[in-house]
Amino acid sequence: MIAVSHLGRRFGGRAAVDDVTLDVRPGEIVALLGPNGAGKTTTMRMMAGLIAPSQGSVTIDGVALTHTTGDALRGHIGFLTEAPGLWDRLTVRENLRVYAGIYEIPEPDAAIGRALDTFELRDRAATPAAELSKGMRQKVALARALLHDPSILLLDEPTSGLDPEITRGVRQLLEDRRARGCAILVSTHNLDEAERLADRIAVIQTRLLALDTPAALRKRLTAPRSVIRVGGDAVAFLPLVRSADSSATAEGSVLTASLGDAARDTPDLVRALVAAGADILEVRADVPTLEEIYLRLVGAPAAPGADIH
Amino acid sequence: MKPARLRALVGKELKDLMRNRAALWPVAISTVVFLALPFVIAIIVPATSGRPLGDDRDLVRVSAVVGAHPELTTTGRVQLFMFQQFLMVFLLMPITGAMALAAHAVVGEKLARTLEPLLATPVTTAELLVAKVVGSLIPTLAITLGALVAYLILIAATAEPGVIQGMLSARTLVLTVLVSPVAALLSLQAAIVVSSRVNDARTAQQFGVLIILPLGGILVAQFTGSLWLSATVLAFIALGLFGIWMLLTLFSIAMFERESILSKWK
Numbered sequence: 001m002i003a004v005s006h007l008g009r010r011f012g013g014r015a016a017v018d019d020v021t022l023d024v025r026p027g028e029i030v031a032l033l034g035p036n037g038a039g040k041t042t043t044m045r046m047m048a049g050l051i052a053p054s055q056g057s058v059t060i061d062g063v064a065l066t067h068t069t070g071d072a073l074r075g076h077i078g079f080l081t082e083a084p085g086l087w088d089r090l091t092v093r094e095n096l097r098v099y100a101g102i103y104e105i106p107e108p109d110a111a112i113g114r115a116l117d118t119f120e121l122r123d124r125a126a127t128p129a130a131e132l133s134k135g136m137r138q139k140v141a142l143a144r145a146l147l148h149d150p151s152i153l154l155l156d157e158p159t160s161g162l163d164p165e166i167t168r169g170v171r172q173l174l175e176d177r178r179a180r181g182c183a184i185l186v187s188t189h190n191l192d193e194a195e196r197l198a199d200r201i202a203v204i205q206t207r208l209l210a211l212d213t214p215a216a217l218r219k220r221l222t223a224p225r226s227v228i229r230v231g232g233d234a235v236a237f238l239p240l241v242r243s244a245d246s247s248a249t250a251e252g253s254v255l256t257a258s259l260g261d262a263a264r265d266t267p268d269l270v271r272a273l274v275a276a277g278a279d280i281l282e283v284r285a286d287v288p289t290l291e292e293i294y295l296r297l298v299g300a301p302a303a304p305g306a307d308i309h
Numbered sequence: 310m311k312p313a314r315l316r317a318l319v320g321k322e323l324k325d326l327m328r329n330r331a332a333l334w335p336v337a338i339s340t341v342v343f344l345a346l347p348f349v350i351a352i353i354v355p356a357t358s359g360r361p362l363g364d365d366r367d368l369v370r371v372s373a374v375v376g377a378h379p380e381l382t383t384t385g386r387v388q389l390f391m392f393q394q395f396l397m398v399f400l401l402m403p404i405t406g407a408m409a410l411a412a413h414a415v416v417g418e419k420l421a422r423t424l425e426p427l428l429a430t431p432v433t434t435a436e437l438l439v440a441k442v443v444g445s446l447i448p449t450l451a452i453t454l455g456a457l458v459a460y461l462i463l464i465a466a467t468a469e470p471g472v473i474q475g476m477l478s479a480r481t482l483v484l485t486v487l488v489s490p491v492a493a494l495l496s497l498q499a500a501i502v503v504s505s506r507v508n509d510a511r512t513a514q515q516f517g518v519l520i521i522l523p524l525g526g527i528l529v530a531q532f533t534g535s536l537w538l539s540a541t542v543l544a545f546i547a548l549g550l551f552g553i554w555m556l557l558t559l560f561s562i563a564m565f566e567r568e569s570i571l572s573k574w575k
Contacts, residue, residue: 045571048429049429050425050428050429050567050568050571051567051568051571052568071431071432071433072431074429074430074431075430075431077429079426079429081422081425081426081429082425083422083425084422085421085422085423085424085425085426085427086423087321087325087421087423088421089324089325089328089329090321090324090325090328094321094324097317098317098318098320098321099317099430100317101313101314101316101317101318101320102314102317102318102427102430102431102432103430103431104311104313104314141426144426145426
């Protein structure tokens, strides 16, 4: 388990990270979200012991990460950096072999073989890293981060630049690692990936804005909406719907309303619409997307068309 | 310091270097030039000009520093003096090329973005820096040793009879086995310090050039005959250089700021 408490880091007079407290438990994936420059990479670097916090602390498996303990504790962590950072003149196998030596892996050839198989890199083992595509380089970097079977994974945008097939493979791999008890922190801009993968979402913008499960964040930050599609133009029924929700909208044949208790109030509204002569074609609950939650948290305006009005 | 980690890192440095042929050219060229230079001056020029070295009074006078060698002709004694004097410079010069590589060692990793994943491992600063130095030192010494063998073979083939026997002395041994490796170690360590403190490769190379200036001083002193170091003095110099290297290593570890390397370098 890796935990940070009141973590902060200043560069000169500027706070890159301020008072962040979060933990990643064994068998859990936490997605770290935030705009560019929000302090995600700095937070991860502090968690990996690469830079020292200006305030607060990092503990790994109960041991405080300090200058003295850093070298040993880094052995518990697999860190995927923003750039793959491969030695271009070395082959894929040689790149992995150096790290196998650094981590003092007892049977390096077997470990490297497993990593090559996991990432389907066996046929590229003898290829110099300089000749690999961006996706392949990212796969090698991931293989390197997992080579020593770490109990903690810190992954800075692991699927950035990867094609959908490889992305799915990486996602599957992270799920497998989670099942084996690995504590995984994933920094990403891909909200869909965060939604699919993460048990909890941490949103950071210098400070920690939220840390919870996607469902709990939805419940806390957005109201559920009922979407009703009627035959013909919905505008005719808007006054009726606005009697239940003054912010209700109509667009084309679709009415959208946020009701206090959707389960109780939606049938009443549908009955009223039917009584008013509406032909009801579809009724469904509209679950707010993680993107809406995220944009609300970071205070950015929603993109046009991101919502139904 | 863990041997397995050092082996892994040094192995990486050597593989990387061996595949970087372009970077090895300066080392090879400086070695060949400094291998050829003594023979041009001591053998080819006198032979083509028709003026044997033994006819030059100044050279005969300064060559007395090599001691009495009754088995040698006057020209042979001047040749021995010149080959001995060039030996020191010749042994140190390959370091200049290797220093360009060492100066690039840390900043090069940073620019290639390979340093951050490396620093995220349990590797200690001492392991990282020692591996960098050893990774540059091994090829430097291999080149120097190979060139030394060629130097002695060429002396045996071209110089006056008895000069090669004069070269096989305690002084040559001390220079080869002690002074040259320790000077290389010290210079490369200095280059690594520079590489750890600058943030672009060109600056590293510019500072690297400054480190070889003392070698230039030795070169001038050698040719004027004002510097003649006996085997004992050379052994003490090697010991002193070794002490300085140890201090410099501790200094370079203290000066290596992982954090500013990652957060301030662009």
